[in-house]
Amino acid sequence: MKNSENDYRLEMTGISKSFGVVSVLKDVNLKVKPGEIHALLGENGAGKSTLIKILSGVHHKDTGTVRLNGQEINPKNTHEGQVLGISVVYQELSLVNDLSVAENVYLHKLGASKFWMNWDKITRDAQELLDSLGFTIDASAKVRDLSIVQKQVVEIAKALSEDTKVLVLDEPTTVFDPTDTKKLFDNLFRLKEKGISIIYISHHLDEIIKIADSVTVLRDGVDTGSMPISETDTDGIIRLMIGRDLKDLFPARNVEIGTEPVFQVKNLTARDTIVHDVSFCVRPGEVLGIAGLGGSGRTETAKLIFGADKKKSGTLILDGKEIKTKSPVDAAAFQIGFVSEDRKEEGVFLPLSIRRNISVTSFKSISGKLGFINVENEYKKVLGLIEKLNIKTPSSEVNVKNLSGGNQQKVALAKWLSIDSKVIFIDEPTRGVDVGAKIEIYNLINEVAKKGVGVVVISSDMPEIMGISDRILVMHQGTIYGELQKDQFTEENILRYSIGKRLKQQTQTI
Amino acid sequence: MALTLKEQLSSPGGILKFLVKYNTVFIFILLVIFSALISDVFFTSANITNLLKQVSGIGIISIGMLIVILTGGIDLSVGSLVALLAVTFAILVNLVVLPLAILLTIVIGFSLGSISGYLVAYQKMAPFVATLALMTIARGLGFIYSKGSPVTFKTAGGVFMSDFANNSTLGVPNIAIVFFLIVIAAMVMLRYNVFGRLIIAIGSNEEASRLSGIKVNKYKFLVYAISGALAATAAIIVASRTNLGSPNMGMSWELDAIAAVVIGGASLNGGRGTAINTLMGVLILGLISNILNLLNVPSYPQQVVKGAIIIFAVLLQRFESK
Structure with a gap:
């Protein structure tokens, strides 16, 4: 343990977490060095988000330890996480539309500050930060008026306005075109040089291969492997992610195509x-x-x-x-x-069950006179589709948000x-x-x-x-x-x- | 329901889930036990009958409120509609035969609700604003048509209604039977009818509903119209109980109705809430007033206690659903 203090910026070891009866993470390890871009991969539902949320203080682990620079940490909430230097840019944007860009970037400070704020200074600082990222965004503009790409950049600026030691990016490039993506990567390389540890979550494996130094793969809440990126390739990563070879991503089609347009x-x-x-x-x-x-x-x-x-x-x-x-x-x-x-x-x-979601378009076939639903038919239909589409759920009554x-x-x-x-x-x-x-x-x-x-x-x-x-x-x-x-x-x-x-x-x- | 109930109870941890889902029922039962323990008058048939009569009017508009809230809206006009429609019914009952008077009152209620429905669904007005406007309009009209004083029933039809409203069948007050029938109808509609499913879908995600080919505007319009018709039903009942229609009736009932729906665990954002839980919400509110009356608590402290219990009930639900 003593040695690793020098090696790793962040060490998460033996992390387990359950929500009720559902076990989401089982004995997961994630170790990131200073100045490293570490890709965290896995299918949806593999536990990536939960792991990140434990790191940032949204969720609390059941077992395991988290060490930052060798010191055990236990952030009780995201504020504590931020103070420790852990900044997360989530996939879902969390900006306040009616505030200015600068106010959003320093939102966390507004709450903790003295009564008066120096707005000019905040706007100036935010502008400097945004300019340094290489994107043209007016720090005094309202977030509402920004494009989705600009909003994503503001999110990243917000994460960097802290004294960040570990930066987590969850699918940051989903909305970016290739030019913006390249700009983002340039920024990441710069941050890396400054010694910031970056945890990068993405489904774009080619991106990962390009920028990451090492990779950790999760599958069904278990880590299936960690390695330097140089020791693997796309196929190897996919194998770790889905537990089998991915010979044919696109299934062969032999379909009779009609001649008359439908x-x-x-x-x-x-x-x-x-x-x-x-x-x-x-x-x-x-x-x-x-x-x-x-x-x-x-x-x-x-x-x-x-x-x-x-x-x-x-x-x-x-x-x-x-x-x-x-x-x-x-x-x-x-x-x-x-x-x-x-x-x-x-x-x-999202708040309704799978059954209610699926039935919403098909009432004609499952309801009789006066709109009364034949529940038996409904169940039959819905359960049939769940099976056919291989929707992974314990029952048709689970809410879609879960x-x-x-x-x-x-x-x-x-x-x-x-x-x-x-x-x-x-x-x-x-x-x-x-x-x-x-x-x-x-x-x-x-x-x-x-x-x-x-x-x-x-x-x-x-x-x-x-x-x-x-x-x-x-x-x-x-x-x-x-x-x-x-x-x-x-x-x-x-x-x-x-x-x-x-x-x-x-x-x-x- | 038997099917889902059986499923719920037989699934792992089913009984616990069941308790959480119907937590308002258990809050209600606890209150009943508590009331019975501290007051020996509580479990007398006179008191229960009285309690049921008192909650029936607000109960009926609460069901209307529930379906509006399920779509993500709110209907502030119902209390005033009760006043206006009670006056309307009292005037009509003195003019035309009873069945026609009842029918007309309900049709007028439906039409008045349609005004809110039209403004919300087709003019995209905020429900709070549209129904707030209708609230003051209806209250004003009530005073205008009654000339500020109660209109008493004068005909045989009026006597019949007053008998009906004050008597019981098999020990259950007739007006409570009307209320329960409406609750059952709402339960069935929300669970087993396309109408109920669609208004819940709209409340949970309006845009997804629209893109699923649902006639969102039609259903939003309808819930306010139905709420208006239910306000008319409540108006007929409360007017008949007292033998008159007064423009002062239904004062701030909309707030009690909202409270009942919320105590029943419905979400003001729409998409979540059930008729049975709203019934429990109504009974819980009624029970609180009843027991405080039995304990001779004066009316101002009663309001304080009532507010505190609303907060407590909603907090308890949160705690339980965690």
Whole structure:
């Protein structure tokens, strides 16, 4: 023990934690050296967040010890954690929208300070800090007016405003484009040089390989291994994460694709968003990918078709007949499904049970006259879907907020799978979902397509969209800029269309 | 219900979970035992009958309040609606045949509730504001139509209603039977009917509901309209008990109704709450007044005790659900 004092900045040993009867962490060890970027990996529900929350003082461990610079620590709350030098940037943003950037950055100090604050100084300090991170953000702006990327940067600035010894970043790059991500990494390398220990949680394994010095993998609450990153590779990490080889992330498809389109969109233009002149068709059994950069209008197109946004002009044709979708109610009545990218805000009902979540779209088939629900049918249907989708839960009555991200996503999908849809739009099907659940979701998408449904998948994940689509549309500035057939699928082609350029060899006109 | 009950009790730790889920029931039972121990008048049939009669009116509007709160809204107008509708019923009962008077009062209640419903659902007004406005309007109209003084029942229909409201069937006061029937209807609707499921879904996540193809506006509109109709039912009952409709009736009942729903463990953010627990909330509030009356506690200290017990009851739920 004496020796390790010099070696490690942070030592968590033998950490166990249960919530009620559910054991979340079992004898977990995490050791991080000063000036090290240490990746913490694991599927959703593996216990990463709980481990971090024990470190920061949100949760309290049942057994084990936490040492910071060789001294045992036991933060009772996040404030104590911060004072000790542990700063955490959580995946969910925790900024106060109505305060300025500077006030947010120094929020923790506002509470502890004397009666008067020197606002000018705070704004100046915050501006300096933000500038040093290399992002242009006005420290006196209201957080409400920032983009989501800027908000994430403010979160990071907030964590650094402390005398930070250990910085924890939970999926910091989810909302970043490659340029921002690179800037963030430059910052991390600088912090590392200053001797700050960084614990980095991410699902992007290629990111990890690029920046981390060492890695600890959790699976089902047990640590399955810690090693320097140089001793492993993506495959090795995946094996530790899911406990088996990952030969084929994208299952082979052999689906008969119909010739007549099940759904057609002609010259669709939005009233309030940038979407304009969008035309495409989906055939039964086809998985149509929609790629494009953030802000290119992909989500907006789906919402427009689904009736959640207002249309200006354009035609929708379902099964050869023109339809109008003025609201999601109409769209659902025409058997068009939509799985939102924002699972928590728009996809699932967090405080309700899995059963209540899944049934919400399918009352027509499980209720009789006067809207009385046939509970037996409901259970049968819901339990069937839980089994089919392999939703990991002890019962159908568990609240969705208690499920991991991957399982929540399956519930969001189940809602639309429980009714017979003709077309389903799935926006970012696997955002924030671990590898194991990803494969299950891809299988599910294939199965849905097999039934003759037209599936439209919107995704920013390049390997994903190339792996699961039969055809890819690429959006650029609110309209469809190009279409790629299976033999043209390359990251480069998608990117060229995304930024409004033609393909290199062949010129494709749509 | 038998199915889920059986499931709950047979699952591991089921009995404990059951106790936590129905904690208000146990708070209620404890209060009953406590009351019986400290007062020998408490368990007399006269007192129980009186207690049930007293809570029935507020109980009925509490059920309306519950379904509004389940959608994440609030209905501050119900107390004033009781006053306006009691006056309306008293006027109508003197004008037209009884069944028509009852029907019209309920239809008017539904329509008045629809005003809040329209403002909230289709004009996107904050429920607090829309129903606050209706609250003062209804109270004012009550005074205008009654010219400030109570309107007494003068016809045979009025006598019939007053008999009905003051008598019992099989030992249970008739108006309590009306209240219990409404509670049972609400229980069934919330558990086994699409309507109940959807309003809970809307309260728990309105945007997700919208994107699931639910007619969010229609249901938000309906809950206020139903709350209005239930206020009318309560108004008929309280007017009939006293043989008159007064613009002073239902004073601050909306607050008692909210208190009952909250004691019943419902979340003011919507999405959580049950009819049986609201019934318990109503009974707990009634029981507190009753026992304090039996102990001859004057009315001002009563209010203090009542407030303290509300806090205690809600804290206890928190503690239990941890």
